[in-house]
Amino acid sequence: MSVLPNKQEKVTLDTFMRGLWEENPVFVMLLGLCPVLAVTNSTMNAIAMGLATLFVLVASSTLVSLLRKMIPKQVRIATYIIIIATFVTIVDYVIQAISLDLYNALGAFIQLIVANCVILGRAEAYASKQKVGVSVINAIGMGTGFTIALLCLGTVRELLGAGTILGVQIFSSNFEPWVVMILPPGGFFVLGAWLLLFDYLKQRKEQKLLNAEGAVANGS
Amino acid sequence: MDPNSLTFIFLNAALINNFVLALFLGLCPFLGVSAKKETAWNMGLATMFVMLVSSISAYGINWILVKFEIEFLRLICYIAVIASAVQLVEMTVKKFSPALFRALGIFLPLITTNCAILGLALFQTFREYDFFQSLAFSTGAGVGFTIALMLMAGLREKLELAKLPTVSQGAAMGLMLAGLLSLAFMGFAGLGGSHA
Numbered sequence: 001m002s003v004l005p006n007k008q009e010k011v012t013l014d015t016f017m018r019g020l021w022e023e024n025p026v027f028v029m030l031l032g033l034c035p036v037l038a039v040t041n042s043t044m045n046a047i048a049m050g051l052a053t054l055f056v057l058v059a060s061s062t063l064v065s066l067l068r069k070m071i072p073k074q075v076r077i078a079t080y081i082i083i084i085a086t087f088v089t090i091v092d093y094v095i096q097a098i099s100l101d102l103y104n105a106l107g108a109f110i111q112l113i114v115a116n117c118v119i120l121g122r123a124e125a126y127a128s129k130q131k132v133g134v135s136v137i138n139a140i141g142m143g144t145g146f147t148i149a150l151l152c153l154g155t156v157r158e159l160l161g162a163g164t165i166l167g168v169q170i171f172s173s174n175f176e177p178w179v180v181m182i183l184p185p186g187g188f189f190v191l192g193a194w195l196l197l198f199d200y201l202k203q204r205k206e207q208k209l210l211n212a213e214g215a216v217a218n219g220s
Numbered sequence: 221m222d223p224n225s226l227t228f229i230f231l232n233a234a235l236i237n238n239f240v241l242a243l244f245l246g247l248c249p250f251l252g253v254s255a256k257k258e259t260a261w262n263m264g265l266a267t268m269f270v271m272l273v274s275s276i277s278a279y280g281i282n283w284i285l286v287k288f289e290i291e292f293l294r295l296i297c298y299i300a301v302i303a304s305a306v307q308l309v310e311m312t313v314k315k316f317s318p319a320l321f322r323a324l325g326i327f328l329p330l331i332t333t334n335c336a337i338l339g340l341a342l343f344q345t346f347r348e349y350d351f352f353q354s355l356a357f358s359t360g361a362g363v364g365f366t367i368a369l370m371l372m373a374g375l376r377e378k379l380e381l382a383k384l385p386t387v388s389q390g391a392a393m394g395l396m397l398a399g400l401l402s403l404a405f406m407g408f409a410g411l412g413g414s415h416a
Contacts, residue, residue, distance in 0.1 A: 030251070030391055031248075033244075033247040033248065033251070034244050034245055034246070034247050034248075034335050035244075037244040037247065038243065038244040038245075077303075078300070078303060081299050081300070081303065082296060082299075082300065085295050085296040085299050086296065088295060089292060089295050089296065092295070093292070108339060108342045108343060108346065111295050111338075111342055112245075112335050112338060112339055112342070114295060114299055114338065115299075115333060115334070115335035115338045115339075116335075117248060117333055120333065180403070183406065184241065184242050184243075184244065184402045184406070185399045185400070185402040185403040185406065186399075187244065187399075188395050188396070188398045188399030188402055189395075189396065189399040191395050192392050192393075192394075192395035192396040192399060193392075195390075195391055195392035195395065196387060196388060196392045199387050199388070199390070199392060200387050203386070203387055
Protein backbone atom coordinates (compact mmCIF):
# COMPACT_ATOMS: atom_id res chain seq x y z
CA MET A 1 0.00 0.00 0.00
CA SER A 2 3.06 2.20 -0.13
CA VAL A 3 2.17 3.56 -3.53
CA LEU A 4 -1.02 5.21 -2.36
CA PRO A 5 -0.92 8.96 -2.89
CA ASN A 6 -1.85 11.33 -0.10
CA LYS A 7 -3.07 14.21 -2.21
CA GLN A 8 -6.41 14.45 -3.96
CA GLU A 9 -6.71 12.27 -7.01
CA LYS A 10 -8.60 12.73 -10.24
CA VAL A 11 -11.04 10.06 -11.31
CA THR A 12 -9.49 7.99 -14.05
CA LEU A 13 -10.07 4.51 -15.36
CA ASP A 14 -7.07 3.54 -13.29
CA THR A 15 -8.92 4.39 -10.07
CA PHE A 16 -11.29 1.57 -10.87
CA MET A 17 -8.95 -0.85 -12.59
CA ARG A 18 -6.33 -0.77 -9.87
CA GLY A 19 -8.45 -2.95 -7.60
CA LEU A 20 -8.98 -5.52 -10.33
CA TRP A 21 -5.40 -6.33 -11.15
CA GLU A 22 -2.51 -4.17 -9.98
CA GLU A 23 -3.60 -3.99 -6.34
CA ASN A 24 -5.99 -6.93 -6.25
CA PRO A 25 -6.78 -7.34 -2.54
CA VAL A 26 -6.50 -11.12 -2.59
CA PHE A 27 -3.92 -12.10 -5.18
CA VAL A 28 -1.53 -9.18 -4.76
CA MET A 29 -2.00 -7.76 -1.28
CA LEU A 30 -3.05 -11.03 0.40
CA LEU A 31 -5.67 -9.27 2.50
CA GLY A 32 -8.95 -10.67 3.78
CA LEU A 33 -7.96 -14.26 3.19
CA CYS A 34 -10.21 -15.76 5.85
CA PRO A 35 -13.52 -15.45 3.94
CA VAL A 36 -11.72 -16.14 0.64
CA LEU A 37 -10.80 -19.62 1.80
CA ALA A 38 -13.70 -20.36 4.10
CA VAL A 39 -16.76 -19.79 1.92
CA THR A 40 -15.46 -20.66 -1.55
CA ASN A 41 -16.42 -24.33 -1.48
CA SER A 42 -19.17 -23.54 -3.99
CA THR A 43 -19.65 -20.90 -6.66
CA MET A 44 -22.93 -19.67 -5.21
CA ASN A 45 -21.38 -19.00 -1.79
CA ALA A 46 -18.49 -17.20 -3.45
CA ILE A 47 -20.81 -14.90 -5.39
CA ALA A 48 -22.93 -14.11 -2.33
CA MET A 49 -19.91 -13.40 -0.17
CA GLY A 50 -18.33 -11.26 -2.88
CA LEU A 51 -21.46 -9.16 -3.33
CA ALA A 52 -21.92 -8.75 0.43
CA THR A 53 -18.33 -7.56 0.81
CA LEU A 54 -18.69 -5.28 -2.22
CA PHE A 55 -21.75 -3.63 -0.68
CA VAL A 56 -20.13 -3.11 2.73
CA LEU A 57 -16.96 -1.82 1.10
CA VAL A 58 -18.75 0.73 -1.08
CA ALA A 59 -21.17 1.88 1.63
CA SER A 60 -18.54 2.28 4.32
CA SER A 61 -16.13 4.02 1.93
CA THR A 62 -18.86 6.50 1.01
CA LEU A 63 -19.70 7.28 4.62
CA VAL A 64 -16.09 7.50 5.76
CA SER A 65 -15.29 9.77 2.85
CA LEU A 66 -18.30 12.00 3.57
CA LEU A 67 -17.41 12.26 7.25
CA ARG A 68 -13.66 12.51 6.76
CA LYS A 69 -13.45 16.09 8.03
CA MET A 70 -15.66 15.44 11.06
CA ILE A 71 -13.99 12.32 12.47
CA PRO A 72 -11.35 13.21 15.09
CA LYS A 73 -7.99 11.66 14.30
CA GLN A 74 -7.57 9.94 17.67
CA VAL A 75 -10.71 7.83 17.47
CA ARG A 76 -10.81 7.29 13.71
CA ILE A 77 -10.19 3.53 13.74
CA ALA A 78 -12.94 2.96 16.30
CA THR A 79 -15.31 5.13 14.23
CA TYR A 80 -14.50 3.22 11.04
CA ILE A 81 -15.13 -0.09 12.77
CA ILE A 82 -18.51 1.07 14.07
CA ILE A 83 -19.49 2.31 10.58
CA ILE A 84 -18.43 -0.99 9.01
CA ALA A 85 -20.19 -3.02 11.71
CA THR A 86 -23.43 -1.13 11.04
CA PHE A 87 -23.41 -2.00 7.35
CA VAL A 88 -22.44 -5.59 8.05
CA THR A 89 -25.42 -5.92 10.38
CA ILE A 90 -27.66 -4.64 7.57
CA VAL A 91 -26.22 -7.16 5.09
CA ASP A 92 -26.57 -9.91 7.66
CA TYR A 93 -30.29 -9.29 8.09
CA VAL A 94 -30.89 -8.78 4.35
CA ILE A 95 -29.29 -12.12 3.45
CA GLN A 96 -31.25 -13.82 6.19
CA ALA A 97 -34.45 -12.38 4.69
CA ILE A 98 -33.62 -13.27 1.07
CA SER A 99 -32.36 -16.82 1.47
CA LEU A 100 -32.13 -18.76 4.69
CA ASP A 101 -30.21 -21.60 2.96
CA LEU A 102 -27.52 -19.20 1.85
CA TYR A 103 -27.43 -17.63 5.29
CA ASN A 104 -26.87 -21.02 6.91
CA ALA A 105 -24.20 -21.96 4.35
CA LEU A 106 -22.21 -18.79 4.97
CA GLY A 107 -22.71 -18.99 8.73
CA ALA A 108 -20.73 -16.60 10.89
CA PHE A 109 -18.65 -15.45 7.94
CA ILE A 110 -21.15 -12.74 6.98
CA GLN A 111 -20.68 -11.13 10.38
CA LEU A 112 -16.95 -11.66 10.13
CA ILE A 113 -16.84 -9.24 7.19
CA VAL A 114 -16.29 -6.68 9.98
CA ALA A 115 -12.85 -8.10 10.60
CA ASN A 116 -11.96 -8.16 6.88
CA CYS A 117 -8.81 -6.06 6.62
CA VAL A 118 -9.58 -5.04 3.01
CA ILE A 119 -12.44 -2.85 4.19
CA LEU A 120 -10.68 -1.23 7.13
CA GLY A 121 -7.59 -0.82 4.97
CA ARG A 122 -9.58 1.04 2.29
CA ALA A 123 -11.22 3.27 4.89
CA GLU A 124 -7.94 4.16 6.55
CA ALA A 125 -5.67 4.44 3.55
CA TYR A 126 -8.00 5.79 0.88
CA ALA A 127 -11.52 6.91 1.77
CA SER A 128 -10.39 9.07 4.72
CA LYS A 129 -8.21 11.14 2.40
CA GLN A 130 -10.11 11.32 -0.88
CA LYS A 131 -13.28 12.92 -2.18
CA VAL A 132 -16.47 10.85 -2.22
CA GLY A 133 -16.57 10.20 -5.97
CA VAL A 134 -13.03 8.92 -6.17
CA SER A 135 -13.29 6.68 -3.13
CA VAL A 136 -16.59 5.16 -4.27
CA ILE A 137 -15.14 4.25 -7.66
CA ASN A 138 -12.02 2.87 -6.02
CA ALA A 139 -14.13 0.87 -3.58
CA ILE A 140 -16.21 -0.58 -6.43
CA GLY A 141 -12.99 -1.61 -8.17
CA MET A 142 -11.58 -3.21 -5.05
CA GLY A 143 -14.87 -4.98 -4.30
CA THR A 144 -15.08 -6.29 -7.86
CA GLY A 145 -11.48 -7.49 -7.64
CA PHE A 146 -12.32 -9.28 -4.41
CA THR A 147 -15.42 -10.87 -5.95
CA ILE A 148 -13.45 -12.03 -8.99
CA ALA A 149 -10.86 -13.60 -6.72
CA LEU A 150 -13.59 -15.39 -4.77
CA LEU A 151 -15.08 -16.63 -8.06
CA CYS A 152 -11.67 -17.88 -9.23
CA LEU A 153 -11.44 -20.05 -6.14
CA GLY A 154 -15.11 -20.98 -5.92
CA THR A 155 -15.47 -22.26 -9.48
CA VAL A 156 -12.25 -24.29 -9.42
CA ARG A 157 -13.07 -25.83 -6.06
CA GLU A 158 -16.64 -26.68 -6.98
CA LEU A 159 -15.65 -28.04 -10.38
CA LEU A 160 -12.93 -30.32 -9.04
CA GLY A 161 -14.63 -31.17 -5.78
CA ALA A 162 -18.13 -31.92 -7.02
CA GLY A 163 -17.92 -31.84 -10.83
CA THR A 164 -20.49 -29.03 -11.01
CA ILE A 165 -20.62 -25.25 -11.43
CA LEU A 166 -23.53 -23.46 -9.75
CA GLY A 167 -25.07 -26.89 -9.25
CA VAL A 168 -25.04 -27.72 -12.98
CA GLN A 169 -23.23 -30.97 -13.82
CA ILE A 170 -20.18 -30.25 -15.99
CA PHE A 171 -18.25 -33.50 -16.01
CA SER A 172 -19.87 -36.80 -16.93
CA SER A 173 -21.08 -39.08 -14.18
CA ASN A 174 -17.89 -41.14 -14.50
CA PHE A 175 -15.95 -38.29 -12.92
CA GLU A 176 -14.69 -39.18 -9.48
CA PRO A 177 -14.92 -35.94 -7.43
CA TRP A 178 -11.85 -34.79 -5.47
CA VAL A 179 -13.69 -34.34 -2.22
CA VAL A 180 -10.58 -32.81 -0.65
CA MET A 181 -11.06 -29.70 -2.82
CA ILE A 182 -14.28 -28.81 -0.99
CA LEU A 183 -12.72 -29.55 2.40
CA PRO A 184 -10.43 -27.01 4.11
CA PRO A 185 -7.08 -28.19 2.63
CA GLY A 186 -8.42 -27.68 -0.89
CA GLY A 187 -8.85 -23.97 -0.18
CA PHE A 188 -5.18 -23.59 0.68
CA PHE A 189 -4.08 -25.67 -2.32
CA VAL A 190 -6.22 -23.82 -4.88
CA LEU A 191 -5.23 -20.36 -3.62
CA GLY A 192 -1.58 -21.47 -3.59
CA ALA A 193 -1.93 -22.70 -7.17
CA TRP A 194 -3.47 -19.40 -8.33
CA LEU A 195 -0.65 -17.45 -6.68
CA LEU A 196 1.89 -19.71 -8.37
CA LEU A 197 0.25 -19.06 -11.74
CA PHE A 198 0.27 -15.28 -11.23
CA ASP A 199 3.88 -15.30 -10.02
CA TYR A 200 4.84 -17.32 -13.07
CA LEU A 201 3.06 -14.91 -15.45
CA LYS A 202 4.67 -11.91 -13.74
CA GLN A 203 8.10 -13.47 -13.93
CA ARG A 204 7.70 -14.30 -17.61
CA LYS A 205 6.61 -10.74 -18.36
CA GLU A 206 9.63 -9.32 -16.54
CA GLN A 207 11.90 -11.74 -18.41
CA LYS A 208 10.41 -10.61 -21.71
CA LEU A 209 10.92 -6.93 -20.82
CA LEU A 210 14.50 -7.68 -19.85
CA ASN A 211 15.13 -9.52 -23.11
CA ALA A 212 13.60 -6.69 -25.12
CA GLU A 213 15.80 -4.15 -23.35
CA GLY A 214 18.83 -6.34 -24.00
CA ALA A 215 17.94 -6.53 -27.71
CA VAL A 216 17.59 -2.74 -27.91
CA ALA A 217 20.90 -2.23 -26.15
CA ASN A 218 22.65 -4.66 -28.52
CA GLY A 219 21.05 -3.08 -31.57
CA SER A 220 22.32 0.42 -30.73
CA MET B 221 -18.00 -38.36 24.15
CA ASP B 222 -20.78 -36.02 25.19
CA PRO B 223 -20.64 -33.06 22.77
CA ASN B 224 -21.35 -30.64 25.60
CA SER B 225 -18.67 -31.86 28.00
CA LEU B 226 -15.85 -29.42 28.74
CA THR B 227 -13.16 -31.84 27.52
CA PHE B 228 -14.89 -32.32 24.21
CA ILE B 229 -15.38 -28.58 23.66
CA PHE B 230 -11.70 -27.99 24.43
CA LEU B 231 -10.45 -30.74 22.10
CA ASN B 232 -12.91 -29.76 19.41
CA ALA B 233 -11.71 -26.15 19.36
CA ALA B 234 -8.03 -27.06 19.64
CA LEU B 235 -7.69 -29.98 17.23
CA ILE B 236 -10.76 -31.25 15.38
CA ASN B 237 -12.06 -27.87 14.26
CA ASN B 238 -8.78 -26.02 14.61
CA PHE B 239 -9.50 -22.32 14.18
CA VAL B 240 -6.77 -21.72 11.63
CA LEU B 241 -6.53 -24.96 9.69
CA ALA B 242 -10.17 -26.05 9.57
CA LEU B 243 -12.19 -22.86 10.00
CA PHE B 244 -9.78 -20.41 8.31
CA LEU B 245 -9.94 -17.84 11.09
CA GLY B 246 -6.95 -15.66 11.85
CA LEU B 247 -5.05 -16.36 8.65
CA CYS B 248 -3.37 -12.95 8.54
CA PRO B 249 -1.19 -13.52 11.63
CA PHE B 250 -0.85 -17.18 10.66
CA LEU B 251 0.86 -16.25 7.39
CA GLY B 252 2.31 -12.97 8.64
CA VAL B 253 4.17 -13.78 11.84
CA SER B 254 5.05 -17.43 11.35
CA ALA B 255 8.55 -16.84 9.99
CA LYS B 256 10.32 -17.48 13.32
CA LYS B 257 9.41 -19.86 16.13
CA GLU B 258 10.03 -17.29 18.86
CA THR B 259 7.71 -14.60 17.45
CA ALA B 260 5.14 -17.29 16.66
CA TRP B 261 5.19 -18.39 20.30
CA ASN B 262 4.76 -14.83 21.60
CA MET B 263 1.95 -14.15 19.15
CA GLY B 264 0.26 -17.38 20.17
CA LEU B 265 0.43 -16.45 23.87
CA ALA B 266 -0.88 -12.94 23.29
CA THR B 267 -3.76 -14.24 21.19
CA MET B 268 -4.64 -16.90 23.73
CA PHE B 269 -4.79 -14.26 26.45
CA VAL B 270 -6.95 -11.86 24.45
CA MET B 271 -9.23 -14.74 23.42
CA LEU B 272 -9.85 -15.60 27.06
CA VAL B 273 -10.55 -11.98 28.04
CA SER B 274 -12.83 -11.26 25.09
CA SER B 275 -14.68 -14.55 25.51
CA ILE B 276 -15.53 -13.61 29.09
CA SER B 277 -16.56 -10.08 28.08
CA ALA B 278 -18.62 -11.37 25.16
CA TYR B 279 -20.44 -13.71 27.50
CA GLY B 280 -21.33 -10.79 29.79
CA ILE B 281 -22.35 -8.52 26.92
CA ASN B 282 -24.57 -11.14 25.37
CA TRP B 283 -26.33 -11.65 28.71
CA ILE B 284 -27.11 -7.93 28.86
CA LEU B 285 -28.21 -7.78 25.20
CA VAL B 286 -30.59 -10.71 25.62
CA LYS B 287 -31.95 -9.17 28.82
CA PHE B 288 -32.89 -5.94 27.03
CA GLU B 289 -33.81 -7.73 23.77
CA ILE B 290 -31.44 -5.72 21.59
CA GLU B 291 -29.56 -8.61 19.96
CA PHE B 292 -29.27 -6.75 16.67
CA LEU B 293 -26.58 -4.61 18.29
CA ARG B 294 -24.50 -7.72 19.03
CA LEU B 295 -21.92 -7.30 16.28
CA ILE B 296 -21.27 -3.63 17.01
CA CYS B 297 -21.00 -4.29 20.74
CA TYR B 298 -18.66 -7.27 20.31
CA ILE B 299 -16.23 -5.48 18.05
CA ALA B 300 -16.17 -2.43 20.31
CA VAL B 301 -15.64 -4.61 23.38
CA ILE B 302 -12.84 -6.56 21.73
CA ALA B 303 -11.07 -3.40 20.64
CA SER B 304 -11.26 -1.96 24.14
CA ALA B 305 -10.31 -5.30 25.73
CA VAL B 306 -7.15 -5.38 23.65
CA GLN B 307 -6.39 -1.82 24.70
CA LEU B 308 -7.00 -2.68 28.35
CA VAL B 309 -4.85 -5.79 28.18
CA GLU B 310 -2.09 -3.75 26.60
CA MET B 311 -2.18 -1.14 29.39
CA THR B 312 -2.34 -3.76 32.15
CA VAL B 313 0.55 -5.75 30.76
CA LYS B 314 2.58 -2.58 30.30
CA LYS B 315 2.00 -1.55 33.93
CA PHE B 316 2.55 -4.89 35.66
CA SER B 317 5.03 -6.70 33.41
CA PRO B 318 7.15 -4.46 31.20
CA ALA B 319 9.25 -7.49 30.20
CA LEU B 320 6.26 -9.32 28.78
CA PHE B 321 5.08 -6.10 27.14
CA ARG B 322 8.37 -5.73 25.31
CA ALA B 323 8.26 -9.38 24.25
CA LEU B 324 4.76 -9.03 22.78
CA GLY B 325 5.52 -5.66 21.22
CA ILE B 326 3.54 -4.85 18.10
CA PHE B 327 1.55 -8.08 18.26
CA LEU B 328 -0.92 -6.93 20.91
CA PRO B 329 -2.60 -4.10 18.96
CA LEU B 330 -2.60 -6.27 15.80
CA ILE B 331 -4.83 -8.79 17.53
CA THR B 332 -7.82 -6.42 17.30
CA THR B 333 -8.13 -7.13 13.59
CA ASN B 334 -7.73 -10.87 14.08
CA CYS B 335 -10.98 -12.45 12.97
CA ALA B 336 -10.33 -15.49 15.16
CA ILE B 337 -11.22 -13.38 18.22
CA LEU B 338 -14.50 -12.09 16.80
CA GLY B 339 -15.24 -15.54 15.38
CA LEU B 340 -14.75 -17.06 18.80
CA ALA B 341 -17.19 -14.62 20.40
CA LEU B 342 -19.78 -15.22 17.65
CA PHE B 343 -19.47 -19.02 17.70
CA GLN B 344 -19.84 -19.23 21.45
CA THR B 345 -23.02 -17.15 21.19
CA PHE B 346 -24.46 -19.22 18.32
CA ARG B 347 -23.79 -22.47 20.14
CA GLU B 348 -25.28 -21.08 23.36
CA TYR B 349 -22.39 -22.18 25.58
CA ASP B 350 -22.68 -21.46 29.28
CA PHE B 351 -19.90 -19.67 31.16
CA PHE B 352 -17.60 -22.65 31.78
CA GLN B 353 -18.15 -24.04 28.30
CA SER B 354 -17.16 -20.63 26.91
CA LEU B 355 -13.99 -20.74 29.00
CA ALA B 356 -13.12 -24.23 27.72
CA PHE B 357 -13.92 -23.14 24.16
CA SER B 358 -11.73 -20.03 24.26
CA THR B 359 -8.80 -21.85 25.90
CA GLY B 360 -9.07 -24.61 23.32
CA ALA B 361 -9.18 -22.12 20.47
CA GLY B 362 -6.13 -20.30 21.86
CA VAL B 363 -4.17 -23.52 22.28
CA GLY B 364 -5.14 -24.64 18.78
CA PHE B 365 -4.07 -21.30 17.31
CA THR B 366 -0.69 -21.52 19.06
CA ILE B 367 -0.16 -25.11 17.90
CA ALA B 368 -0.93 -24.21 14.28
CA LEU B 369 1.33 -21.15 14.42
CA MET B 370 4.24 -23.08 15.96
CA LEU B 371 3.97 -25.96 13.47
CA MET B 372 3.92 -23.51 10.58
CA ALA B 373 6.90 -21.59 11.97
CA GLY B 374 8.89 -24.81 12.37
CA LEU B 375 8.12 -25.85 8.80
CA ARG B 376 9.04 -22.46 7.41
CA GLU B 377 12.36 -22.41 9.25
CA LYS B 378 13.18 -25.76 7.65
CA LEU B 379 11.97 -24.52 4.28
CA GLU B 380 14.58 -21.78 4.26
CA LEU B 381 17.24 -24.47 3.89
CA ALA B 382 15.51 -26.05 0.91
CA LYS B 383 16.21 -25.11 -2.69
CA LEU B 384 13.02 -23.85 -4.30
CA PRO B 385 12.38 -22.62 -7.82
CA THR B 386 12.16 -18.82 -7.69
CA VAL B 387 8.54 -18.84 -8.82
CA SER B 388 7.30 -20.70 -5.80
CA GLN B 389 9.05 -18.66 -3.13
CA GLY B 390 6.90 -16.52 -0.87
CA ALA B 391 3.19 -16.64 -0.21
CA ALA B 392 2.35 -19.45 -2.63
CA MET B 393 4.67 -21.90 -0.84
CA GLY B 394 3.31 -20.81 2.54
CA LEU B 395 -0.21 -21.63 1.40
CA MET B 396 0.83 -25.04 0.07
CA LEU B 397 2.43 -25.81 3.45
CA ALA B 398 -0.71 -24.66 5.23
CA GLY B 399 -2.72 -26.96 2.98
CA LEU B 400 -0.57 -29.95 3.95
CA LEU B 401 -0.89 -29.06 7.64
CA SER B 402 -4.63 -28.74 7.22
CA LEU B 403 -4.71 -32.14 5.53
CA ALA B 404 -2.86 -33.61 8.51
CA PHE B 405 -5.27 -31.99 10.96
CA MET B 406 -8.21 -33.56 9.14
CA GLY B 407 -7.04 -36.81 10.68
CA PHE B 408 -8.35 -35.52 14.00
CA ALA B 409 -11.87 -35.60 12.60
CA GLY B 410 -11.83 -39.25 13.62
CA LEU B 411 -11.97 -38.08 17.24
CA GLY B 412 -15.69 -37.62 16.79
CA GLY B 413 -16.38 -34.04 15.74
CA SER B 414 -18.05 -33.03 12.54
CA HIS B 415 -17.19 -29.91 10.60
CA ALA B 416 -19.51 -27.27 11.89
